[in-house]
Amino acid sequence: MANLSLRNITKSxxxxxxxxDINLEIEDGEFVVFVGPSGCGKSTLLRLIAGLxxxxxxxxxxxxxxxxxxxxxxxxxxxVFQSYALYPHMTxxxxxxxxxxNIHMPKEEINRRVEDAGKLLQIETLLERRPRQLSGGQRQRxxxxxxxxxxxxxxxxxxxxxxxxAELRVFMRVEITKLHERLGNTMIYVTHDQIExxxxxxxxxxxxxxxxxxxxxxxxxxxxxLNTFVAGFIGSPRMxxxxxxxxxxxxxxxxxxxxxxxxxxxxxxxASLKAGGKATLGIRPEDFVLNPDGGQGxxxxxxxxxxHGANSxxxxxxxxxxxxLVHEQGQSKVGRxxxxxxxxxxxxxHLFDADGLRVEVQ
Amino acid sequence: MSDTALPKSPASVRGILxxxxxxGRFDLTDMLTYGFLxxxxxxxxxxxxxxxxxxxxxxxxxxxxxPTVLPYASETAVIDGFDAPLPLFDVTQQDGRKVRxxxxxxxxxxxxxxxxxxxxxxxxxxxxVNAVPVRQVRLAVENYANLVAETGADLWRYVYNSFFITxxxxxxxxxMNSMAAFALSKYRFAGSNVALVSILSTLMIPATVVLVxxxxxxxxxGLVGNLWGVILPTVATPTGVFLLRQxxxxxxxxxxxxxxxxxxxxxxxxxxxxxxxxxxxLAVVAIFSIMSRWxxxxxxxxxxxxxxxxxxxxxxxxxxxEFEVRYDLLLAMTTLTAxxxxxxxIFLQRYITTGIASTGIK
Numbered sequence: 145m146a147n148l149s150l151r152n153i154t155k156s157x158x159x160x161x162x163x164x165d166i167n168l169e170i171e172d173g174e175f176v177v178f179v180g181p182s183g184c185g186k187s188t189l190l191r192l193i194a195g196l197x198x199x200x201x202x203x204x205x206x207x208x209x210x211x212x213x214x215x216x217x218x219x220x221x222x223x224v225f226q227s228y229a230l231y232p233h234m235t236x237x238x239x240x241x242x243x244x245x246n247i248h249m250p251k252e253e254i255n256r257r258v259e260d261a262g263k264l265l266q267i268e269t270l271l272e273r274r275p276r277q278l279s280g281g282q283r284q285r286x287x288x289x290x291x292x293x294x295x296x297x298x299x300x301x302x303x304x305x306x307x308x309x310a311e312l313r314v315f316m317r318v319e320i321t322k323l324h325e326r327l328g329n330t331m332i333y334v335t336h337d338q339i340e341x342x343x344x345x346x347x348x349x350x351x352x353x354x355x356x357x358x359x360x361x362x363x364x365x366x367x368x369x370l371n372t373f374v375a376g377f378i379g380s381p382r383m384x385x386x387x388x389x390x391x392x393x394x395x396x397x398x399x400x401x402x403x404x405x406x407x408x409x410x411x412x413x414x415a416s417l418k419a420g421g422k423a424t425l426g427i428r429p430e431d432f433v434l435n436p437d438g439g440q441g442x443x444x445x446x447x448x449x450x451x452h453g454a455n456s457x458x459x460x461x462x463x464x465x466x467x468x469l470v471h472e473q474g475q476s477k478v479g480r481x482x483x484x485x486x487x488x489x490x491x492x493x494h495l496f497d498a499d500g501l502r503v504e505v506q
Numbered sequence: 507m508s509d510t511a512l513p514k515s516p517a518s519v520r521g522i523l524x525x526x527x528x529x530g531r532f533d534l535t536d537m538l539t540y541g542f543l544x545x546x547x548x549x550x551x552x553x554x555x556x557x558x559x560x561x562x563x564x565x566x567x568x569x570x571x572x573p574t575v576l577p578y579a580s581e582t583a584v585i586d587g588f589d590a591p592l593p594l595f596d597v598t599q600q601d602g603r604k605v606r607x608x609x610x611x612x613x614x615x616x617x618x619x620x621x622x623x624x625x626x627x628x629x630x631x632x633x634x635v636n637a638v639p640v641r642q643v644r645l646a647v648e649n650y651a652n653l654v655a656e657t658g659a660d661l662w663r664y665v666y667n668s669f670f671i672t673x674x675x676x677x678x679x680x681x682m683n684s685m686a687a688f689a690l691s692k693y694r695f696a697g698s699n700v701a702l703v704s705i706l707s708t709l710m711i712p713a714t715v716v717l718v719x720x721x722x723x724x725x726x727x728g729l730v731g732n733l734w735g736v737i738l739p740t741v742a743t744p745t746g747v748f749l750l751r752q753x754x755x756x757x758x759x760x761x762x763x764x765x766x767x768x769x770x771x772x773x774x775x776x777x778x779x780x781x782x783x784x785x786x787x788l789a790v791v792a793i794f795s796i797m798s799r800w801x802x803x804x805x806x807x808x809x810x811x812x813x814x815x816x817x818x819x820x821x822x823x824x825x826x827x828e829f830e831v832r833y834d835l836l837l838a839m840t841t842l843t844a845x846x847x848x849x850x851x852i853f854l855q856r857y858i859t860t861g862i863a864s865t866g867i868k
Contacts, residue, residue, distance in 0.1 A: 196763050217769040229764035233782045242778070243768030294768075 146207040146297040146330060147172045153202035155188055162188050163354040175324050178334045179341040180351035186334045187302055193332065194223050194300050206297060222291035223300040228283045230275040236286050237271040240293050261289040281312045301333040305340065317343055338378050350374050372500040375426045383426045384468040390423040398505060400425050404464030405442050410493060412505035426494035429471035432486045441487030444468065449479055561837035562645040568833045579644040583608050586625045595637040649838040663814060664821040667733060668800060671817060675737040676795040680788055682742045687750030688776050692762060709744045721808050735809040746791040753787035754780060789857035800847055818843045
């Protein structure tokens with residue numbers, strides 16, 4: 145078990161700079177998820193930590209000691225690959241024990257660890273099979289088991305669930321979370337799926353183009369996204385972002401006007417808001433109120449009403465042609481072509497300035 | 507053609523032999539395919555069959571013109587009063603009756619015959635034109651017995667030399683080629699492409715062109731008349747390197763990274779991961795190597811200059827001298843020499859087809 149610290153990490157492949165400059169502290173025992181769209185450098189960052197790639201600059205410290213010059217095998221990290229990377233010609237037992245044999249561990253100790261990992265992951269009956277005789281979920285378990293037998297300080301997972309079907313993914317998500325609770329090791333998990341990030345992480349690191357956009361607990365990111373990128377990325381279905389102009393009014397309200405729409409008066413005053421400045425208003429689908437009491441809101445025409453049974457998702461078009469998504473609890477009475485007035489729930493909206501950064505509104 | 511001829515299972519021999527395009531009638535493409543295959547079979551297999559059949563003909567039968575398809579031998583009979591068995595003839599007498607007589611000797615256009623049923627009677631003089639030898643299909647297996655008897659212990663020495671060269675050279679070829687292929691496929695280093703291209707460019711130089719330089723080097727190393735002088739010059743083959751490299755490119759890098767994280771040394775990765783996974787390609791290279799080494803003639807001819815180090819192919823050559831060609835022995839030995847390769851092919855053809863298909867080159 146160990147804490148990990150990345151200091152001024154940079155990485156370039158030839159002329160292409162993948163990671164400009166990253167600083168990150170990961171505490172002992174944390175479950176950290178790197179999330180971001182494909183090509184954001186999250187896998188590269190993981191491979192830098194693993195030692196499979198060399199950083200172009202900066203320092204990686206595990207337990208306070210620099211591991212920049214330490215080969216991958218000696219860093220005390222174990223990696224679960226996206227493709228599982230099981231040795232196809234070896235049995236599950238050989239797969240699990242290969243790494244231990246390489247460090248000349250006594251046979252009894254190897255057997256004990258393999259049996260323990262097998263029991264922990266419920267693969268003890270599969271030990272004499274070869275990977276191709278296993279299902280996707282079983283291969284996944286073997287890949288995790290191979291990491292466990294090495295008893296690493298830090299587990300690294302590179303999109304481990306992306307090759308599984310939806311149902312199994314939900315199941316393995318819970319399994320990995322339980323595993324983390326049982327083992328208590330530091331785990332770093334890379335995914336592009338924000339649901340996985342939200343459900344598993346102690347701490348989420350949102351990356352875009354090699355830059356950390358925000359670090360924080362899942363709900364912190366959900367409730368207070370620092371910029372429009374995080375706001376749009378975290379949460380499913382995604383937040384509605386409407387561009388407009390903002391004016392601060394004297395009586396402590398913010399007046400937001402999107403072109404072609406009636407202005408909205410939102411309670412609160414933003415310190416850094418400039419009157420007449422461009423801004424983006426973010427409202428999550430579940431934070432819309434239909435036909436609010438005060439009558440304040442935007443008229444929206446429903447183009448598609450999706451009934452999920454417990455929830456309804458209303459795809460609407462605003463008067464200015466912009467599409468928004470509204471989430472209504474329960475089964476909706478409205479149908480296609482109906483026009484509603486939609487407005488934000490009090491206090492459940494996010495304002496971003498012209499640069500896309502969050503504006504705190506009291 | 508009835509539908510009953512359709513193959514039930516594509517894997518059965520019947521299925522392979524009677525396979526047709528689609529399900530219905532005998533198509534034009536079927537005719538063309540079978541026609542082409544049968545033509546190919548005739549062109550390639552007839553000479554082989556001719557050699558094998560001819561190896562069972564007596565020397566006299568071999569020198570006949572026009573040649574006979576099947577091996578024939580004159581029938582003989584042991585007759586009282588004569589030491590050697592006498593050849594039998596069917597003789598048409600002047601009155602038109604046919605009798606079977608044994609020939610004692612031939613004088614000019616007449617032959618002296620004796621009736622086998624009545625050996626004590628007077629010799630009968632018969633014109634040769636009226637006598638037709640009595641012949642029967644008979645396998646002259648004594649060719650093989652004579653071969654063993656005449657060459658004696660030397661034969662086993664030739665067999666040993668050929669086997670030694672083939673086996674040792676193939677093993678060394680596999681090791682050398684696979685190591686080069688591993689480096690060229692899995693390591694990123696400056697000049698890897700130059701190395702690959704220069705290895706491949708040696709394909710453009712015919713072996714006969716470098717024969718003399720090769721001999722000079724072998725001579726300088728003192729390996730003339732030594733089996734190693736044949737083994738060493740061609741242990742690295744460009745086709746082998748290329749074929750193995752192409753195959754190794756298909757082994758995922760993640761496997762090697764996983765092994766690296768499992769504390770496996772590069773040497774161990776090569777032996778335990780890459781080589782076992784390349785076995786189809788290794789089988790192809792092995793088969794090519796076995797074929798070329800076993801059939802190799804030119805290099806052994808100039809390097810191996812003493813009878814004790816002759817290979818089978820050189821021994822074959824020694825059956826034809828300036829003055830006579832021992833066709834009976836030559837053909838018997840040719841058949842024997844081809845047998846090991848034929849066996850190797852029958853057992854390894856599965857690997858040849860899968861291996862060649864999976865390496866994507868021919």
